[in-house]
Amino acid sequence: MTTWLRDPTAETSALMRPRKSPPKSLDGLTVALMDIGKTRSDEFLNQVEARFNERGIKTRRYAKPTNTKVAPAEVVQNIATEADLVLIGLSD
Amino acid sequence: MEICYQRGWTDGLPVTPPTDERVLRMLRGTTRKPDEVIGRIPPFLAECTVEKAAINAVMAGCLPEYLPVVLAALEAALEPEFTLHGLLATTYFSGPIVIVNGPVARRIDMNCGINALGQGNRANATIGRALNLIVRNVGGGRPGEADRATLGAPSKYTLCFAEDESDPGWEPLSVARGFARGASTVTLFQGHGPEAFVDQKSRTAEALTRSLAMALNRIGHPKLVQNARAILVLSPEHYAIFRDAGWDRRRIESALYEATQRPGRELIAFADGVGEGIPASRAGEAVPKFYEGGLMIVRAGGPAGLFSAILPGWLAGRNRLELQPVTKEIRL
Numbered sequence: 001m002t003t004w005l006r007d008p009t010a011e012t013s014a015l016m017r018p019r020k021s022p023p024k025s026l027d028g029l030t031v032a033l034m035d036i037g038k039t040r041s042d043e044f045l046n047q048v049e050a051r052f053n054e055r056g057i058k059t060r061r062y063a064k065p066t067n068t069k070v071a072p073a074e075v076v077q078n079i080a081t082e083a084d085l086v087l088i089g090l091s092d
Numbered sequence: 093m094e095i096c097y098q099r100g101w102t103d104g105l106p107v108t109p110p111t112d113e114r115v116l117r118m119l120r121g122t123t124r125k126p127d128e129v130i131g132r133i134p135p136f137l138a139e140c141t142v143e144k145a146a147i148n149a150v151m152a153g154c155l156p157e158y159l160p161v162v163l164a165a166l167e168a169a170l171e172p173e174f175t176l177h178g179l180l181a182t183t184y185f186s187g188p189i190v191i192v193n194g195p196v197a198r199r200i201d202m203n204c205g206i207n208a209l210g211q212g213n214r215a216n217a218t219i220g221r222a223l224n225l226i227v228r229n230v231g232g233g234r235p236g237e238a239d240r241a242t243l244g245a246p247s248k249y250t251l252c253f254a255e256d257e258s259d260p261g262w263e264p265l266s267v268a269r270g271f272a273r274g275a276s277t278v279t280l281f282q283g284h285g286p287e288a289f290v291d292q293k294s295r296t297a298e299a300l301t302r303s304l305a306m307a308l309n310r311i312g313h314p315k316l317v318q319n320a321r322a323i324l325v326l327s328p329e330h331y332a333i334f335r336d337a338g339w340d341r342r343r344i345e346s347a348l349y350e351a352t353q354r355p356g357r358e359l360i361a362f363a364d365g366v367g368e369g370i371p372a373s374r375a376g377e378a379v380p381k382f383y384e385g386g387l388m389i390v391r392a393g394g395p396a397g398l399f400s401a402i403l404p405g406w407l408a409g410r411n412r413l414e415l416q417p418v419t420k421e422i423r424l
Contacts, residue, residue, distance in 0.1 A: 010138030
């Protein structure tokens with residue numbers, strides 16, 4: 001006897017896009033520095049930015065208001081259009 | 093059953109296979125239409141209908157009469173101030189804790205007494221589980237994927253119980269949160285637990301307050317302050333000490349808020365040789381452990397035992413309002 005089960009999932013699947021390959025060099029590229037809102041993220045990113053800039057690598061700063069909520073779509077879209085790669089400070 | 097495991101539909105425990113008959117029977121527990129959309133479930137923001145919730149309620153082991161509670165819990169979880177996505181994704185221990193108030197708790201025979209935070213009651217066990225299964229199955233929130241908890245907690249399977257409203261002198265949580273006495277509600281809190289509190293010798297409200305403050309100050313770490321939230325599950329014997337002193341909910345909560353303030357000099361980073369702590373510039377301040385209003389009291393537990401429980405909240409957020417408990421009235 002066949003037993004049919006109802007599907008408990010959303011019956012959709014997320015679109016998984018392949019990640020971009022890491023660049024061979026950062027020359028001429030813009031690095032997005034994303035502050036996710038954790039304590040002292042800005043201190044960490046300040047240090048990283050100084051190191052990048054010493055090497056002549058362009059940086060742009062982005063932030064989301066708090067780590068407890070997802071990044072606003074506008075911030076994600078700005079990063080995608082204005083930078084070549086992104087560095088995210090994940091820890092406190 | 094094995095099909096459910098193979099498809100990744102379970103939380104690790106066996107589930108009831110959601111056959112057509114069982115789902116249809118579950119849907120008789122509500123007057124809401126099966127295709128009504130409750131909301132979008134994080135992390136993938138997939139639409140959840142009443143029917144999808146019912147399927148997951150079947151799998152969790154719910155009876156049809158629990159479905160309105162599950163739906164109200166889901167609605168509460170989807171309010172922006174509950175921050176369900178962040179709660180799922182955090183490295184912290186917490187998950188949704190569900191507290192039920194009002195006549196529905198008695199009607200579906202929820203446990204608010206002996207072993208209220210433990211095993212053995214079907215409604216307690218399955219309502220909280222259904223909510224977590226919905227997040228897993230409809231929202232796609234799975235451990236190791238969007239759920240990044242370092243350790244998690246057993247309470248992420250389910251932590252759901254009712255408040256003991258047997259004392260007419262006690263203001264139930266639902267009333268404290270703005271609902272009429274007699275309304276059936278569900279309150280969701282971002283937390284985990286329980287942590288034990290034992291004091292068998294304090295006999296006055298003042299002494300018990302100081303004692304509880306010592307335990308509450310341990311949440312997360314004794315030197316992590318200012319942004320704590322918690323539920324204090326006050327057992328009947330501990331409650332009796334406050335009641336006999338004439339203290340009500342507000343008095344207990346405000347006394348605990350005051351008693352958990354500590355001198356900044358004890359809390360600064362590297363005080364006592366411990367790196368955790370607040371900036372040295374705050375050494376002269378009296379620093380609270382909790383956000384104002386961050387401590388909620390719920391009465392539950394068996395009649396014997398000078399024990400209470402602390403359900404610590406998610407230590408997150410930049411301000412008091414960023415994440416909050418949410419209470420919803422249960423629609424039948």
